[in-house]
Amino acid sequence: MAEAVHRLIAHDGLDAATMAAVAREAGFSVGLVQHYFRSKDDLLLFAYRRVTDDQLSRVARLVAEGEAAEQPIRAILLRCLPELWPLDEARRGEYRVNRAFHARSLDNPTIAEVARETAATVRGQLSRAVENGKECGEVEPDTDAELAAVEVAALIEGLADDLYREPGRPVGDQTMAEAAEAILRSRLTRYFAGECRHYR
Amino acid sequence: MAEAVHRLIAHDGLDAATMAAVAREAGFSVGLVQHYFRSKDDLLLFAYRRVTDDQLSRVARLVAEGEAAEQPIRAILLRCLPELWPLDEARRGEYRVNRAFHARSLDNPTIAEVARETAATVRGQLSRAVENGKECGEVEPDTDAELAAVEVAALIEGLADDLYREPGRPVGDQTMAEAAEAILRSRLTRYFAGECRHYR
DNA sequence: CACGTAGCCATATGACTGTATGGTTATCGG
DNA sequence: CCGATAACCATACAGTCATATGGCTACGTG
Known part of the structure; x- marks a missing residue:
């Protein structure tokens, strides 16, 4: 059922996810x-949680893979953060769902709380990455980890909007996707400029 | 009527802006x-345009003021960009309206076009600011203006989300608003590092 | 066997919705 | 003065929505 909600919102918007439509879509x-969800809000909340959990666990998997391969933190971040961007049709659908719920969070405290938690999780992971970077020598010791985390998280979100809006627009001689990655890389390279002294 | 739409959306969300509610709110x-707007979509579109025009003209006014006072570009940007942030109740309302329409733009091409135009305008102004900075010596000549514009625009948008979500959350020993401004300042200072050779 | 509970369904209900209709009043150019 | 056009209104209409209702299986437990 949550998948049906996802499909409907991704394809036709939040208003298309009526109880009847969800039931039809799910078969x-x-x-x-109604038997499984006390109310429509419950259903939507469940579906929303699923989407965010999905995204976060995909990021976590990429982080784990990078750590296993003993990559520097900078490389891991550059690999996992674009996972949150609408770079293919599946993730464009995810983006649409996210934005639909984002709007709903303006009036629905429960959904707002999920959105807040998700943002806090991303920020927390980024902040921890910076702290780890300080320990291993990739990051200057006097860097404000929390501030850096807020900046990078905001950058990711803002670039996602641009990527969705005009995926095909060229920026200089690059595609929008390349530009977004270049921007992210330059920002990460600024914070993670040093060499990790643990791995070789 | 557009003001009524604005108030309703800012206070209770897009769904609250029904024809009946708008009429009641407007008196x-x-x-x-119906006499003035062929359809509800027309009404909403008109109201949306008004909000974005409002924001852009406020920004333009601040830019003009800064130019009249012969301030460096960096200072002008640092003064006018936070105008787009939800820093007081009025602009928080504006933010809610913007986000509501942002969600609607996912399914409504006309609204999407307005959103695209607005984003393009902001990016264009930023890009021009960087080019001007090159001319007057504030910006390194080999800076990619378009890329810088995309980055700063994305940063502004992303920080706006954070500011709205948790305006009171402390970041380190600063308020969220101070942190956002510090982040913006450091980014602007990076691009506009030189001295303007025209004034003084 | 009884029986409660979970799974499952079709349909009724009542509240809202945007828009259409058919009007009345006022303004103003010829 | 006359007629057209704009301003303005109450209400009807057709549709959609979330939810409530009542009933149907099937199954595990006492």
């Missing part, structure tokens, strides 16, 4: 959807 | 609203 009756 | 009858 069940309206009654069954 | 007119439903029929009159």
Whole structure:
């Protein structure tokens, strides 16, 4: 059912995700959807949580892979953060779902709380990455980790909007996707400028 | 009527802006609203345009003031860009309206076009600011103006989200607003590092 | 066997929605 | 003065929505 909600919102917007439409899309009756979800808000909240959890766990997997391969933190971040960008049709759908719920979070405290938690998680991971970087020598010791985390998180979000809006627009002689990655890389390179002294 | 739409969306979300509610809020009858707007979409589009025009003209005014006072470009940008942030109740309302329409732009091409134009305008102004900075010596001549504009625009947008979500959260020993300004300043100072050779 | 509970469904209900209709009043150019 | 056009209104209409209702299986437990 959550997948049905995802598909409907990604394809036709939040308003398309009515109880009847969700039931039809999932191949069940309206009654069954009601059986599992006390109200429509419950259903939407569940679906939203699923999307954010999905994104965060994909990022976590990429981080783990990078750590296993003993890559520098800078490289790991540069690999995992664009996972949050709408770079293919699946993630463009995810973006649409996210933005739809983002709007709903303006009036729905429960959804706002999920959005807040998700943002805090990303920021927390970034902040921890910077702190780790200080320990291993990639980052200057006097860097404000929290401030850097806020900046990079904001940058990611803002670039996601641009990427969605005009994926094909050229920026100079690059594609928008290349430009976004270049911007992210230059920012990360600024914070993670040193060499890790643990791995070789 | 556009003001009524603004108030309703800012206070209770896009769904609250029904024809009946708008008419009541504006003190007119439903029929009159219909008299001036062919359809609800027309009404919403008009209201959205008004909000974005408002924001852009406020920014333009601040830019003009800064230019009149012969301030360096860096200072002008640092003064006018936070105008787009939800730093007081009025601009928080504006933010809510913007985000509501942002979500609607996912399904409504006309609204998407307005959003695209607005983003392009901001980017264009930023890009021009960098080019001007090159001429007057504030900016390194080999800076990619377009790339810098994309980065700063994305940063502004992303920070706006954070500012709205948790205006009171402390970042280190600063408020969120101070942190956002510090981040913006450091980014601007990086691009506009030189002295303007025209004034003084 | 009984029986409660979970899974499952079709349909009724009542509240809202945007828009259409058919009007009245006022303004103003010829 | 006359007629057209704009301003303005109440209400009807057709549709959609979330949710409530009542009933149907099937199954595990006492």
